[in-house]
Amino acid sequence: MLDPFQLLNLPRGFDLDDCVLRGALIKASLQWHPDRFALGTEEQRDKAEDHMADLNEAFAMLSSPLQRAETLLALSGFALNEGTDQTSSAAFLMRMMELKEEADDALKSDDVVRIGEMRRRIQEDIAHRVEQLRDSFRAWKAADYCPGTLTPLRALLTEAVYLQRTLDGLQITTMFQS
Amino acid sequence: MIELPIYGQNFSADESADPILGIDLGTTHSLVAVFQHGEARVLCNEDGEALLPSVVSYPIDGSPVVGQAAIERSRLDPKRTIFSAKRLIGRGLEDLVVERATLPYDLVESGERKIVKIDLGDRLITPEEVSAQILAACRDRAVKQLKLPPERLRRAVITVPAYFDDAQRQATRRAAQLAGLEVLRMVSEPTAAALAYGLDKKKAARVVIFDLGGGTFDVSILELQEGVFRVLATSGDTHLGGDDFDRAIMVHVAAEIQQRSGIDVLSDPAARTALRMIAEKTKKALSASESAEFVYHDPSAGIAYRKDIDWRMFQTWITPLVQRTLNGCALALQDAGLTPEDISDVLLVGGSTRVPLVKAAVAQFFNQPASDELNPDQVVALGAAIQAGVLGGSVRNALLLDVTPLSLGIATAEGTVSKLINRNSAIPAQAKEGFTTFVDGQSAVKFTIIQGERELAKDNRTLGEFILRGIPPQPAGLPQIGVRFSLDADGVLHVRAMEERSGVAAETVVTPKHGLTDEEVESMLADAWENAEEDLVTRRTMDLRGQLKNVRHAVAKHMDIARARMDETALERLEDAYEDSEDVDDIHDPNPLKGILDELEEAANPLAELLMNQVATETVRNRKVSDLIDE
Numbered sequence: 004m005l006d007p008f009q010l011l012n013l014p015r016g017f018d019l020d021d022c023v024l025r026g027a028l029i030k031a032s033l034q035w036h037p038d039r040f041a042l043g044t045e046e047q048r049d050k051a052e053d054h055m056a057d058l059n060e061a062f063a064m065l066s067s068p069l070q071r072a073e074t075l076l077a078l079s080g081f082a083l084n085e086g087t088d089q090t091s092s093a094a095f096l097m098r099m100m101e102l103k104e105e106a107d108d109a110l111k112s113d114d115v116v117r118i119g120e121m122r123r124r125i126q127e128d129i130a131h132r133v134e135q136l137r138d139s140f141r142a143w144k145a146a147d148y149c150p151g152t153l154t155p156l157r158a159l160l161t162e163a164v165y166l167q168r169t170l171d172g173l174q175i176t177t178m179f180q181s
Numbered sequence: 182m183i184e185l186p187i188y189g190q191n192f193s194a195d196e197s198a199d200p201i202l203g204i205d206l207g208t209t210h211s212l213v214a215v216f217q218h219g220e221a222r223v224l225c226n227e228d229g230e231a232l233l234p235s236v237v238s239y240p241i242d243g244s245p246v247v248g249q250a251a252i253e254r255s256r257l258d259p260k261r262t263i264f265s266a267k268r269l270i271g272r273g274l275e276d277l278v279v280e281r282a283t284l285p286y287d288l289v290e291s292g293e294r295k296i297v298k299i300d301l302g303d304r305l306i307t308p309e310e311v312s313a314q315i316l317a318a319c320r321d322r323a324v325k326q327l328k329l330p331p332e333r334l335r336r337a338v339i340t341v342p343a344y345f346d347d348a349q350r351q352a353t354r355r356a357a358q359l360a361g362l363e364v365l366r367m368v369s370e371p372t373a374a375a376l377a378y379g380l381d382k383k384k385a386a387r388v389v390i391f392d393l394g395g396g397t398f399d400v401s402i403l404e405l406q407e408g409v410f411r412v413l414a415t416s417g418d419t420h421l422g423g424d425d426f427d428r429a430i431m432v433h434v435a436a437e438i439q440q441r442s443g444i445d446v447l448s449d450p451a452a453r454t455a456l457r458m459i460a461e462k463t464k465k466a467l468s469a470s471e472s473a474e475f476v477y478h479d480p481s482a483g484i485a486y487r488k489d490i491d492w493r494m495f496q497t498w499i500t501p502l503v504q505r506t507l508n509g510c511a512l513a514l515q516d517a518g519l520t521p522e523d524i525s526d527v528l529l530v531g532g533s534t535r536v537p538l539v540k541a542a543v544a545q546f547f548n549q550p551a552s553d554e555l556n557p558d559q560v561v562a563l564g565a566a567i568q569a570g571v572l573g574g575s576v577r578n579a580l581l582l583d584v585t586p587l588s589l590g591i592a593t594a595e596g597t598v599s600k601l602i603n604r605n606s607a608i609p610a611q612a613k614e615g616f617t618t619f620v621d622g623q624s625a626v627k628f629t630i631i632q633g634e635r636e637l638a639k640d641n642r643t644l645g646e647f648i649l650r651g652i653p654p655q656p657a658g659l660p661q662i663g664v665r666f667s668l669d670a671d672g673v674l675h676v677r678a679m680e681e682r683s684g685v686a687a688e689t690v691v692t693p694k695h696g697l698t699d700e701e702v703e704s705m706l707a708d709a710w711e712n713a714e715e716d717l718v719t720r721r722t723m724d725l726r727g728q729l730k731n732v733r734h735a736v737a738k739h740m741d742i743a744r745a746r747m748d749e750t751a752l753e754r755l756e757d758a759y760e761d762s763e764d765v766d767d768i769h770d771p772n773p774l775k776g777i778l779d780e781l782e783e784a785a786n787p788l789a790e791l792l793m794n795q796v797a798t799e800t801v802r803n804r805k806v807s808d809l810i811d812e
């Protein structure tokens with residue numbers, strides 16, 4: 004698995020300042036972007052394309068806090084398992100189903116304002132969980148990365164990922180492109 | 182830790198090296214710029230014109246004419262005068278329903294791969310060939326202005342709309358190939374504009390580039406920091422621009438003419454050309470004043486039409502189009518995860534942003550006035566030249582990080598799309614996905630590559646298909662087929678598939694469904710080579726013959742009027758000139774031909790005047806009372 008922290012030369016951890024992350028990408032791009040090799044050999048250009056693609060992927064993995072959290076778990080060998088993580092409460096799943104229905108209605112309404120409004124609500128929900136995740140990661144670290152302390156963290160992350168999926172499905176994109 | 186070998190950025194700039202051209206290949210205008218002596222500048226022609234009209238005319242027996250000269254032929258020869266080729270490039274006929282209705286030239290679909298071609302009557306040409314002529318004209322301009330031999334101007338950076346898909350990008354690359362240019366990089370137009378805008382700015386900024394040109398609309402949001410221009414999101418429409426404003430006027434006028442006279446003017450190619458030109462003129466006038474007059478006369482059809490179009494009418498007609506551009510802005514903001522308050526600068530690019538409604542709508546949407554410090558016509562070309570400087574090593578303090586406008590994926594058996602690369606991912610990008618077989622012993626798998634945002638594969642653009650063959654027989658579901666997408670820094674996709682147990686592999690640059698293949702380009706290049714050996718004198722002779730033929734045609738058409746209404750001496754002179762110009766096939770020297778042409782044109786002058794007077798009388802005759810009251 005690609006280690007985005009290593010590629011961008013950043014310390015591994017959930018706390019990561021946006022500016023620091025951007026700075027890391029810029030620094031690496033200045034060295035590796037294919038534009039820097041336009042007059043180089045074909046081999047150099049190919050290599051630069053490959054490496055820059057990895058850097059771009061690394062940046063994407065780290066710039067979303069949720070993906071960053073998932074990456075951290077995966078790198079430590081505790082990857083979130085799609086579907087089999089029985090960590091979410093029944094109440095949360097119920098809420099998710101309601102939210103999904105609401106999202107479908109909003110999409111059908113073609114109402115940009117309503118969609119935007121709903122997106123904001125979900126975004127706040129996610130942001131709230133990201134804050135909690137921050138504490139959980141700290142607690143995990145304080146416990147010397149003891150797997151036992153991971154359960155609440157995984158539950159939080161699973162919920163946040165659900166929310167994110169709903170958000171991703173709730174886009175004004177398709178309306179404009181028919 | 183992987184050790185990164187330190188290389189790159191060590192190619193020193195060599196000012197004596199061959200310049201790299203920066204070309205803005207526009208729908209209506211193209212420009213060429215270079216980066217020299219520390220700055221980018223646009224190259225003008227002898228008359229000081231920076232804009233080269235993207236029009237190519239193909240005289241029946243002469244070589245193609247490009248630019249202003251081509252525009253001048255458009256009324257004479259509408260079916261062989263090609264404008265807006267950029268709207269056709271990399272497209273299929275099914276994409277072109279709207280434009281086809283008002284284009285004066287004919288489109289056909291040709292060959293198994295359904296390539297759109299333009300039917301000139303005696304032969305078919307591709308949009309790539311038309312664009313190649315324009316690119317070659319750009320290079321010729323540079324040859325003259327920089328006083329360098331053509332072989333030293335072989336390399337170029339060409340801009341394309343950010344929202345161009347893979348097929349359109351590849352077709353543009355092929356056009357350059359046909360023109361004998363090596364494309365070092367294709368850059369998105371708004372990104373190039375941002376580069377020209379932000380190069381000297383020290384402050385970090387978040388900039389929106391709103392680019393509404395002749396045929397395409399792009400909006401991009403970039404973050405500028407330490408000389409790095411990072412595109413956060415882009416959106417747009419490759420079928421939206423000033424052409425559509427013209428068409429809106431045209432369609433309304435044509436409907437009214439039909440109502441008044443019963444004549445369907447749009448069915449006549451020459452009328453379409455004329456109406457389009459008048460519509461554009463009217464539109465431009467409406468950018469500067471509150472109303473403009475639309476005047477159209479066609480004596481042979483008995484049409485005399487005039488109407489005052491005021492800005493309110495025009496606004497109503499184009500409002501839906503402007504709304505589409507705002508939707509694009511909303512989408513780009515959403516994808517960038519930003520709100521209008523996060524934007525520090527808004528830059529307008531493209532001639533159509535001169536329309537007051539467009540300006541006002543953008544300012545309102547982003548809640549700030551747009552910057553107008555740069556010439557909206559030139560900024561893209563300047564950016565292309567700066568990027569050429571970056572690639573050539575003479576601009577060291579700038580770097581563009583661009584994104585792909587549309588998602589890329591593979592069609593699944595269920596008809597949906599399995600996305601490998603999401604829209605607005607930074608490029609270059611790579612992604613991998615695993616697939617397997619459906620039936621026992623299946624030895625080949627077909628992959629259909631899809632670009633677009635819709636859920637169902639069939640609603641998106643199919644970029645191409647390819648088949649991985651030779652998979653050793655295994656039970657269904659057992660083979661592990663890895664498909665790898667590599668999207669390069671030009672935004673062009675390369676695909677590789679491999680069955681991992683057996684190592685059977687297939688690799689392809691997706692050949693776009695609607696584009697030329699490598700072989701086709703090669704054979705065209707071979708033909709072009711032969712043409713290039715034809716000497717200049719022959720070309721000039723052929724041009725003159727063509728022109729002569731056109732004038733003769735016009736004279737013959739109106740000979741009745743000439744005989745009835747011209748005075749005797751003038752008529753005699755015209756008849757003589759007409760006769761003298763009949764048999765010129767044996768004249769191979771351009772000079773006497775030019776003499777014959779000039780004489781015929783002069784002799785035909787009185788006839789032209791007569792025809793114009795006729796227009797004037799018809800005008801009054803056809804005018805309705807209501808029209809007269811209007812004034």
Ligand SMILES: Nc1ncnc2c1ncn2[C@@H]1O[C@H](COP(=O)(O)OP(=O)(O)OP(=O)(O)O)[C@@H](O)[C@H]1O
Pocket residue numbers: 206207208209210211235267393394395396397398422423424461464465466468530531532533534535536557558
């Ligand atoms: N003063 C004006 N008012 C309104 N429209 C204008 C004005 N000047 C130019 N235009 C329109 O701008 C368009 C051309 O813009 P521009 O030259 O930026 O396009 P382009 O670069 O050729 O096209 P594209 O970028 O879409 O490929 C034409 O439709 C033209 O009519």
Ligand SMILES: [Mg+2]
Pocket residue numbers: 205207208370394395531561
């Ligand atoms: Mg343009």
